[in-house]
Amino acid sequence: MIRWRLWLWLPLLAIALLFGLFALQLSRPKDEFVRSALIGQPLPTFSLKPALPGQPPLANTDFADGKPRLLNVFASWCVPCAAEAPQLAALQAGGAEIVAVAIRDTPDDVAAFLDAYGNPFSRIGADPYSQLQIALGSSGVPETFVIDGTGVIRHQHIGDIRAEDVPRLLDELREAGE
Amino acid sequence: MIAELGLAALWLAAALAALQLLGGAVALMRGEAEPLAALVRPAAQVQALLCAIAFAALLYLFAVTDLSVALVADNSHSAKPAIFKLAGTWGNHEGSMLLWITVMALAGGLIAWVEHRLPERTLLATLAAQAFVGLGFYAFLLVSSNPFARAVPAPPEGAGLNPLLQDIGLALHPPVLYCGYVGLSVAFSFAVGALLTREVTPAFARVMRPWVLGAWVALTLGITAGSYWAYYELGWGGWWFWDPVENASLMPWLAATALLHSAGVLAARDALRTWTLMLGVVAFSMSMIGTFLVRSGILTSVHAFAVDPERGTFILALLTLYIGGALALFALRAGTVAEGERFAAVSREGGLVINNVALSAILGIVLLGTLYPLLTEALGFRVSVGPPYFNPMGAIFFLPMMAVLAIGPLLRWRQDRLARVRWQMVAVAAAFAAALLAAWLLAGIALLPLLGMALAAAVAVGSVLPLARRRLTRAPLTLWGMVLAHLGVAVAVFGMAADSAFTTERLVALRTGEQTSVGPWQVTLAGVEPVAGPNWTALSATLQVAYAGGASVPIEPQARSFWAPAQQTSESALLTRWNGQLYAVVGGQAPGDGAERWQLRLWWKPFVTCIWYGGGLIALGGLLALIGHVVGDLRRRRRWREARA
Numbered sequence: 109m110i111r112w113r114l115w116l117w118l119p120l121l122a123i124a125l126l127f128g129l130f131a132l133q134l135s136r137p138k139d140e141f142v143r144s145a146l147i148g149q150p151l152p153t154f155s156l157k158p159a160l161p162g163q164p165p166l167a168n169t170d171f172a173d174g175k176p177r178l179l180n181v182f183a184s185w186c187v188p189c190a191a192e193a194p195q196l197a198a199l200q201a202g203g204a205e206i207v208a209v210a211i212r213d214t215p216d217d218v219a220a221f222l223d224a225y226g227n228p229f230s231r232i233g234a235d236p237y238s239q240l241q242i243a244l245g246s247s248g249v250p251e252t253f254v255i256d257g258t259g260v261i262r263h264q265h266i267g268d269i270r271a272e273d274v275p276r277l278l279d280e281l282r283e284a285g286e
Numbered sequence: 287m288i289a290e291l292g293l294a295a296l297w298l299a300a301a302l303a304a305l306q307l308l309g310g311a312v313a314l315m316r317g318e319a320e321p322l323a324a325l326v327r328p329a330a331q332v333q334a335l336l337c338a339i340a341f342a343a344l345l346y347l348f349a350v351t352d353l354s355v356a357l358v359a360d361n362s363h364s365a366k367p368a369i370f371k372l373a374g375t376w377g378n379h380e381g382s383m384l385l386w387i388t389v390m391a392l393a394g395g396l397i398a399w400v401e402h403r404l405p406e407r408t409l410l411a412t413l414a415a416q417a418f419v420g421l422g423f424y425a426f427l428l429v430s431s432n433p434f435a436r437a438v439p440a441p442p443e444g445a446g447l448n449p450l451l452q453d454i455g456l457a458l459h460p461p462v463l464y465c466g467y468v469g470l471s472v473a474f475s476f477a478v479g480a481l482l483t484r485e486v487t488p489a490f491a492r493v494m495r496p497w498v499l500g501a502w503v504a505l506t507l508g509i510t511a512g513s514y515w516a517y518y519e520l521g522w523g524g525w526w527f528w529d530p531v532e533n534a535s536l537m538p539w540l541a542a543t544a545l546l547h548s549a550g551v552l553a554a555r556d557a558l559r560t561w562t563l564m565l566g567v568v569a570f571s572m573s574m575i576g577t578f579l580v581r582s583g584i585l586t587s588v589h590a591f592a593v594d595p596e597r598g599t600f601i602l603a604l605l606t607l608y609i610g611g612a613l614a615l616f617a618l619r620a621g622t623v624a625e626g627e628r629f630a631a632v633s634r635e636g637g638l639v640i641n642n643v644a645l646s647a648i649l650g651i652v653l654l655g656t657l658y659p660l661l662t663e664a665l666g667f668r669v670s671v672g673p674p675y676f677n678p679m680g681a682i683f684f685l686p687m688m689a690v691l692a693i694g695p696l697l698r699w700r701q702d703r704l705a706r707v708r709w710q711m712v713a714v715a716a717a718f719a720a721a722l723l724a725a726w727l728l729a730g731i732a733l734l735p736l737l738g739m740a741l742a743a744a745v746a747v748g749s750v751l752p753l754a755r756r757r758l759t760r761a762p763l764t765l766w767g768m769v770l771a772h773l774g775v776a777v778a779v780f781g782m783a784a785d786s787a788f789t790t791e792r793l794v795a796l797r798t799g800e801q802t803s804v805g806p807w808q809v810t811l812a813g814v815e816p817v818a819g820p821n822w823t824a825l826s827a828t829l830q831v832a833y834a835g836g837a838s839v840p841i842e843p844q845a846r847s848f849w850a851p852a853q854q855t856s857e858s859a860l861l862t863r864w865n866g867q868l869y870a871v872v873g874g875q876a877p878g879d880g881a882e883r884w885q886l887r888l889w890w891k892p893f894v895t896c897i898w899y900g901g902g903l904i905a906l907g908g909l910l911a912l913i914g915h916v917v918g919d920l921r922r923r924r925r926w927r928e929a930r931a
Contacts (some may be wrong), residue, residue, distance in 0.1 A: 119564065120614055125607055127602065129660060133660060134599055
């Protein structure tokens with residue numbers, strides 16, 4: 109005689125829900141392949157004070173002169189940002205113009221950071237309250253955006269730039285210029 | 287040649303697993319007198335032999351560094367020390383899968399060889415279930431991760447093994463873990479076999495118990511060692527972070543602990559039948575789900591693993607087949623398993639039921655907390671769940687469980703009166719009150735550590751009471767095992783409470799020659815030197831430390847920078863005394879006024895080592911119980927044979 113008891117099916121039901129969730133997550137592309145919602149969109153309007161006194165400030169209008177650039181979001185307190193310094197130097201050597209936004213930083217710290225790891229940036233804007241970072245859809249430091257000559261975001265690189273990413277970013281930059 | 291031999295042995299072993307499954311299925315449907323059914327036991331034994339040959343072949347290939355084999359070329363190097371050449375065998379995906387299936391086949395062979403206590407049909411069904419689980423792993427190995435594939439042409443030198451993995455602890459880590467998982471897979475197979483034939487008896491529990499105990503000891507050791515590793519290696523001064531990888535190891539342990547206790551009830555009293563079957567399925571499911579979570583990369587963790595979504599998909603398919611199948615079988619059959627013996631609420635069984643409910647509740651809490659970020663990510667936002675959730679939620683169930691642990695083992699089976707154990711209860715309550723008062727008077731400490739410390743004292747007293755008025759030399763090994771394991775829980779909980787209540791921390795920036803203090807320690811920064819290792823450079827600080835005005839001793843924490851890949855790590859320096867540990871970490875140079883100042887982070891952690899001593903005691907208790915049960919089984923077996931002869 110089979111006695112049907114509802115509770116005996118509960119474990120199976122729970123596991124089915126769980127595995128459904130797993131399958132859903134597995135079928136989604138992982139983060140590093142997610143394209144930012146802002147790709148193809150113009151940069152948000154912003155006007156930042158310079159991160160170092162006496163240097164030029166940074167505004168979205170600076171990107172509309174026809175030249176594609178890299179926009180590096182970094183902070184002096186961020187260890188991977190120091191780790192990607194050689195790659196930024198390589199990008200600069202490869203002909204890229206890199207502008208930067210320093211997140212939640214102070215002029216002294218930024219200066220010390222650039223002294224220690226080199227300064228590949230043509231301009232550095234200060235974003236002391238992460239406002240531009242949030243507007244850019246950037247969730248952490250470091251991130252690097254490819255901006256074309258009309259100020260449109262073409263590509264987003266999340267996390268530190270590894271040596272193997274350098275040629276790809278240069279390609280993206282070249283494509284953005286065409 | 288050796289590689290081809292190993293591959294052939296593996297294919298043959300897979301074929302025998304298929305035969306084992308077929309024979310078991312025939313025995314189940316038509317009875318164990320069928321000719322095919324007679325092949326099940328030999329198939330399991332020969333399969334074990336063949337797997338051992340395949341694994342030995344891979345060991346040999348790694349030992350002689352045969353670079354014509356792709357796996358060896360990718361993971362080894364001719365200049366590596368011999369022990370790490372051997373460890374390289376399982377220090378990669380393919381080899382670790384082969385190790386898993388080998389341990390599993392050996393377990394199956396052993397069961398087929400020695401086990402005669404169960405009804406033959408149930409045993410054959412069990413072996414069939416084991417073969418069914420095994421076949422999934424064979425398919426995985428042979429189709430998508432052949433360890434014996436040749437590299438054409440053979441490279442002149444191997445790629446080496448990640449230097450961080452060249453550590454004796456990490457070399458031993460996978461085999462210990464797999465013993466735990468495979469032990470639980472055996473319990474799973476027994477549960478499925480018993481569900482198939484509806485033969486859920488005390489004999490079933492006695493047969494399953496040693497496997498659960500062995501698995502539990504291995505998991506306990508794994509968690510204890512892993513916790514200590516994270517403590518000294520990560521340099522954060524904590525010993526448990528509720529990280530997904532840690533939770534993945536804790537969940538099967540919680541389920542195995544519950545299973546161990548409910549199997550004890552089933553073996554002794556023929557009660558909790560359905561519940562034990564359920565836990566048998568759940569314990570192995572938790573180890574598989576843990577493996578999946580860690581390897582598929584769907585959760586983010588501080589522990590970096592080589593992540594491969596395809597493997598994740600494959601493991602998920604296996605999980606669905608095994609766990610879904612077993613739970614469906616459970617739902618269909620558990621209702622038809624005859625009800626076990628009944629018992630009163632106040633009884634040994636009653637205490638063990640509370641233990642099981644609490645352990646299951648904690649398991650649910652950990653599972654929910656681990657998966658919650660996954661759930662919210664599916665809904666589009668990201669959260670991380672940490673100690674503010676796990677600690678109080680876990681404590682809700684853990685603290686009552688401790689209270690029951692102190693008294694439960696003193697109760698009689700079936701029915702008892704609390705009045706009978708009143709003196710023991712008074713002793714336990716006195717220990718609780720004394721510890722509570724002492725801890726409260728000594729230092730104004732927070733509620734959770736205060737309760738933890740008082741309960742630790744109560745459990746310590748309660749755990750040794752079963753030995754009272756017994757001749758200690760005559761007490762059975764299994765009793766000693768229980769006492770030691772429960773005492774271990776008290777010791778570990780005391781360590782956790784002491785660490786959280788009494789730890790003092792000091793974050794300072796010192797010039798060379800300057801002094802600071804942390805707890806009873808005087809710490810002087812004697813100097814900072816750059817040092818270089820094979821693939822890193824480091825700042826090595828020399829600290830002269832003196833305990834309570836005593837002689838000073840040097841310790842040397844380091845801040846290491848690896849350059850490929852670029853990574854900073856802290857090598858903490860530990861100084862252990864009987865009453866605690868001094869933990870020192872050096873950061874970088876402090877920013878500021880030009881003079882060289884160095885950031886130091888110091889902790890004085892009274893009795894923190896008790897956490898791991900406790901874990902060791904728990905494992906030792908489990909080991910004694912295992913030996914006690916196995917020796918008892920062998921003795922009964924000999925008597926049974928003599929009686930028959």
